[in-house]
Amino acid sequence: MQKSNGADSFVSINPLTDGELLSNAADRDKLAFEQLYARYSTILYSLIIRIVSDKETSEKILVEVFLILWRRIEDFERENLFTSLILLARNKALDFLKRRRENTKQPEYDEDYERFKILPNLSKEIKPVKLAEALKVKYEIGEMVKGLTDAQRYVLSLFYFEGLNETEISQKLKIPLLTVRSKLQVATDILLDKTRMLVAKNG
Amino acid sequence: MDKSKLLYLITLEAMGCISKKDSSELLKSMQSEKKFPWKEMGEYQNLAALLSMVVNQESPAKNLKDLILKEIEKIEKSKLELEIKSDFSLEQKSNVATSKEIQTEINNIPDDKLEQDDSKKNELKIVDHSSEFEEVKAKLFKIKDHQKKTSEPGYQLSEEDIEVIPFVKSEKQKKSGNKLLSKRTAIAASLAFMVIVLSILYFLYFFNDDIEEQKKIATKETEMLISKSRIVPKEQEPVLILRNTEQLEPQNDQPDKLKLQEERNKPEVQPELIEQIKENKSQKPDLPPPEAPDFIEAPLVIEGTEDNSEVNVDHLTTSIPKEQLPPKEEIVVNKEPAYFVAVEEMPEPIGGISGILKKIVYPELAKRAGIEGKVLVLAYVDESGNVTKAEVIKGIGLGCDEAAINAILQTKFKPGLQRGKPVKVQVTIPVTFRL
Numbered sequence: 001m002q003k004s005n006g007a008d009s010f011v012s013i014n015p016l017t018d019g020e021l022l023s024n025a026a027d028r029d030k031l032a033f034e035q036l037y038a039r040y041s042t043i044l045y046s047l048i049i050r051i052v053s054d055k056e057t058s059e060k061i062l063v064e065v066f067l068i069l070w071r072r073i074e075d076f077e078r079e080n081l082f083t084s085l086i087l088l089a090r091n092k093a094l095d096f097l098k099r100r101r102e103n104t105k106q107p108e109y110d111e112d113y114e115r116f117k118i119l120p121n122l123s124k125e126i127k128p129v130k131l132a133e134a135l136k137v138k139y140e141i142g143e144m145v146k147g148l149t150d151a152q153r154y155v156l157s158l159f160y161f162e163g164l165n166e167t168e169i170s171q172k173l174k175i176p177l178l179t180v181r182s183k184l185q186v187a188t189d190i191l192l193d194k195t196r197m198l199v200a201k202n203g
Numbered sequence: 204m205d206k207s208k209l210l211y212l213i214t215l216e217a218m219g220c221i222s223k224k225d226s227s228e229l230l231k232s233m234q235s236e237k238k239f240p241w242k243e244m245g246e247y248q249n250l251a252a253l254l255s256m257v258v259n260q261e262s263p264a265k266n267l268k269d270l271i272l273k274e275i276e277k278i279e280k281s282k283l284e285l286e287i288k289s290d291f292s293l294e295q296k297s298n299v300a301t302s303k304e305i306q307t308e309i310n311n312i313p314d315d316k317l318e319q320d321d322s323k324k325n326e327l328k329i330v331d332h333s334s335e336f337e338e339v340k341a342k343l344f345k346i347k348d349h350q351k352k353t354s355e356p357g358y359q360l361s362e363e364d365i366e367v368i369p370f371v372k373s374e375k376q377k378k379s380g381n382k383l384l385s386k387r388t389a390i391a392a393s394l395a396f397m398v399i400v401l402s403i404l405y406f407l408y409f410f411n412d413d414i415e416e417q418k419k420i421a422t423k424e425t426e427m428l429i430s431k432s433r434i435v436p437k438e439q440e441p442v443l444i445l446r447n448t449e450q451l452e453p454q455n456d457q458p459d460k461l462k463l464q465e466e467r468n469k470p471e472v473q474p475e476l477i478e479q480i481k482e483n484k485s486q487k488p489d490l491p492p493p494e495a496p497d498f499i500e501a502p503l504v505i506e507g508t509e510d511n512s513e514v515n516v517d518h519l520t521t522s523i524p525k526e527q528l529p530p531k532e533e534i535v536v537n538k539e540p541a542y543f544v545a546v547e548e549m550p551e552p553i554g555g556i557s558g559i560l561k562k563i564v565y566p567e568l569a570k571r572a573g574i575e576g577k578v579l580v581l582a583y584v585d586e587s588g589n590v591t592k593a594e595v596i597k598g599i600g601l602g603c604d605e606a607a608i609n610a611i612l613q614t615k616f617k618p619g620l621q622r623g624k625p626v627k628v629q630v631t632i633p634v635t636f637r638l
Contacts, residue, residue: 028279030272037268045263047255057555059267066271071278083252087217090255094219100554109617121216121233126245129252138256145257156218160254165220181211188214188247195250 566602
């Protein structure tokens with residue numbers, strides 16, 4: 001299972017799964033928490049810096065993401081840390097971006113806001129993805145995204161990295177709302193089909 | 204809601220940006236729909252997570268891990284503190300009606316102690332202080348009946364005392380590194396905090412009541428302060444002290460208070476000197492206008508001490524306007540100690556430091572001269588996150604200092620939090636100028 005992928009190898013050093021580390025960390029085991037940090041910090045940081053494109057802020061956000069993990073460790077599902085953490089970091093970074101971009105009054109960042117808007121609202125029936133698996137299919141996913149048309153990719157990145165909603169995108173690109181919708185839908189459907197195939201292939 | 208619409212909302216949510224309206228619609232159907240497509244939702248969410256693998260991988264700075272671990276320790280610590288303090292908050296609530304009495308009663312403790320003052324006993328005192336808390340509580344309930352306590356100057360005097368002293372003591376305790384970091388210390392610290400809050404409240408109440416009267420009292424107070432403290436080292440030059448009493452005349456007792464606070468730590472008692480001081484005061488019309496020498500003198504004295512209050516002192520002395528103070532100004536000055544230096548959650552500029560940098564207009568002069576560098580600005584952030592005042596600690600000149608101050612004054616902050624409540628905090632902000 002462990003191939004010569006650089007990131008893969010450090011996962012294999014520690015035989016404990018994310019879920020085990022998570023339960024240990026929930027018992028206030030700092031070492032387990034440190035290992036989780038070692039596993040996820042690079043991926044999360046890369047994503048955050050892609051969104052906010054500012055080193056200092058990205059580091060701040062990364063710190064906050066891990067502090068949220070520590071404070072709300074009970075809210076994280078043992079079996080699906082990968083998706084939870086990535087969506088959490090993404091939401092947090094996009095939230096920051098929105099607050100910076102819009103001068104209008106933003107909802108107050110309090111407990112409830114963090115609980116409902118920042119923490120990902122994971123589906124009840126979600127298939128667990130492991131970090132090691134994700135790292136394995138990294139290349140294929142890159143290829144998948146490249147397979148999209150330029151327009152699809154652009155619209156998708158406006159959603160995913162810029163945190164614009166459909167109305168804002170249609171205003172920005174000066175295209176009808178329906179076009180934005182169809183672009184997003186087609187793009188995600190293609191990607192979804194391909195990932196299903198990928199998952200089937202990898203077992 | 205039909206399934207395709209639902210799926211579209213799920214896609215939006217998974218891909219990052221969903222409008223508020225759509226978001227609440229989705230939440231509603233998650234709770235109500237019987238056939239909610241959970242499976243598809245899971246797939247979209249996993250897809251969204253997998254897509255993040257596309258970005259270029261980049262590692263964060265190495266020190267970040269230590270930072271996070273430190274923050275975690277802080278969280279754990281404050282949790283523990285909260286547990287201890289919750290007992291006290293209950294006490295406080297039950298005694299709200301007699302807050303004045305609590306205050307005067309508690310104030311009496313350190314005063315009594317000060318009578319037998321000895322600088323070496325500072326640490327011991329804190330322990331005594333906390334052990335007496337139980338007694339005080341018992342007394343408090345008796346006092347409930349005697350609610351008609353008059354507000355003699357003597358009472359405010361002690362109030363003023365305590366406003367400064369508990370902090371100094373607890374700081375010292377920390378500094379001396381003694382291992383009493385147990386419940387006792389926590390109790391003492393929280394007691395001190397309680398007293399400060401109460402005395403500030405009382406203070407505000409008083410000022411609202413009658414500023415004129417307060418002025419009169421203030422002069423009396425400081426007189427009393429001097430006679431009560433009666434602690435002046437033999438070796439010290441009398442001139443220095445006299446100058447400080449002169450300061451009383453323009454209703455400017457801040458540096459004086461600080462001075463007294465330092466004197467308190469010194470052991471020797473010299474009653475004659477106070478007589479001198481008093482005499483001197485009665486001659487005030489003959490004395491030259493005091494402003495200039497005061498402001499030179501006060502910081503000098505402060506520099507000599509290795510007190511932890513140095514930070515506070517610094518901004519106090521620099522913040523007092525150089526001209527004669529109208530009484531309203533004085534209120535502002537008096538309130539200033541309420542700015543914390545360090546709180547559990549420090550204020551943060553909304554939009555980050557980079558947000559401030561964006562607001563900066565690079566001064567033409569500095570641009571032409573090729574001036575670059577860092578300006579350190581001390582900002583006073585109030586409870587609502589506004590910057591009430593900003594001053595340059597270290598500047599580079601040529602208009603950059605002013606530009607930095609202007610940018611910071613325009614910046615809205617996320618207020619600093621102490622026990623979850625927004626408080627006034629002073630923060631130092633580095634502003635980098637780069638061409």
